[in-house]
């Protein structure tokens with residue numbers, strides 16, 4: 001295949017798979033099984049009896065579904081491991097490695113009991129191997145390089161085939177450690193034969209990833225221990241696409257984590273129960289009330305709740321540093337020095353492990369991106385954050401490539417004597433209307449959000465929008481209108497290895 005377009009055309013051209021897609025997850029209707037022994041969550045289910053007990057397809061915002069076709073008795077999928085260019089937020093295009101043109105790769109959805117065949121082509125410049133995380137399959141199909149199979153060489157192919165008896169939230173990923181940190185993962189949803197009790201109206205998957213990317217360098221440093229780009233499905237706030245649900249929908253969120261950090265994911269305005277892990281469905285007796293779930297490395301967590309509280313609610317990782325973009329140490333008194341900040345000191349300095357000097361000294365303290373710069377020191381010195389609006393505007397004019405359209409400039413609201421307060425500044429120049437870019441991230445799912453909202457969304461952040469029926473219908477209609485017009489993957493280009 002010459003390029004991605006050919007690949008897509010060929011895949012779509014096979015027809016059978018796509019045509020069958022709407023019915024893929026259809027399960028036989030069943031009584032809306034409200035068994036006894038309900039927990040508090042069940043009691044709140046106002047319209048449970050009207051709810052369909054059918055299995056709904058999983059939405060992975062900002063990530064496409066992987067098409068398939070029937071080949072004999074197997075559902076056949078095709079994954080291409082390859083370098084990709086990806087836009088994390090408007091204007092921030094980085095070089096990742098992923099599958100079929102993006103990272104994370106497309107979401108695979110199958111039914112429990114399916115026979116599946118996955119053709120994996122390696123378009124990377126080095127060997128790779130594909131692991132099916134948690135799958136109970138023959139060892140030859142496990143994708144452990146060197147032990148269960150030879151690595152797939154550059155330009156090579158390996159065909160995986162197995163029957164799936166499990167159900168739950170699973171994922172696929174490269175089993176080469178550094179390739180994982182370049183983005184090589186995708187969701188693999190196995191729908192149960194019989195819909196879970198209680199059934200949900202909306203089902204979403206969110207893949208948590210993190211990257212260490214120096215200023216002025218589009219390539220992640222996979223060796224790093226500190227991360228400055230934190231993503232949901234390959235996007236950082238405010239570029240993440242909100243989860244749209246109707247008031248009183250029962251909702252499932254599936255979080256999948258493959259990185260170096262554990263992420264406490266917090267949902268505002270609702271109380272959920274953890275109904276599943278990377279191992280599958282959890283018994284109801286384990287379902288206690290929560291609003292934050294710690295998703296450990298290599299784990300998945302399914303949470304469920306009734307979206308009974310209308311509004312635009314934040315869903316985010318609660319690690320403070322994971323709610324930032326391009327995270328840099330431009331906070332605190334260290335930013336008040338006069339010599340500018342070196343970009344990315346070494347890892348030790350970044351972590352405050354100093355052999356000489358102290359952490360707030362001119363040359364050691366202030367550093368863009370803590371410890372991201374193994375091997376790079378101070379070749380990209382930048383100025384301190386100016387306090388006056390005019391100076392700020394002037395310095396932004398000097399930044400090549402900065403998109404000014406839609407950037408809403410506004411003076412940060414700081415006290416006249418702000419500089420006399422120990423600790424200032426913290427969020428003054430990081431969150432606020434001056435950081436807003438509502439227009440640059442405009443999309444149907446953002447319709448009706450409070451103006452300036454985007455100035456406060458960074459890193460692993462998105463919205464759960466619990467909408468009354470009229471508003472829900474409006475957003476869905478806008479989304480439908482845009483479907484025809486939208487490029488398959490906005491903001492993404494494809495790199496070809498010919």
Ligand SMILES: [Cu+2]
Nearest residue numbers: 263317319322
């Ligand atoms: Cu986090």
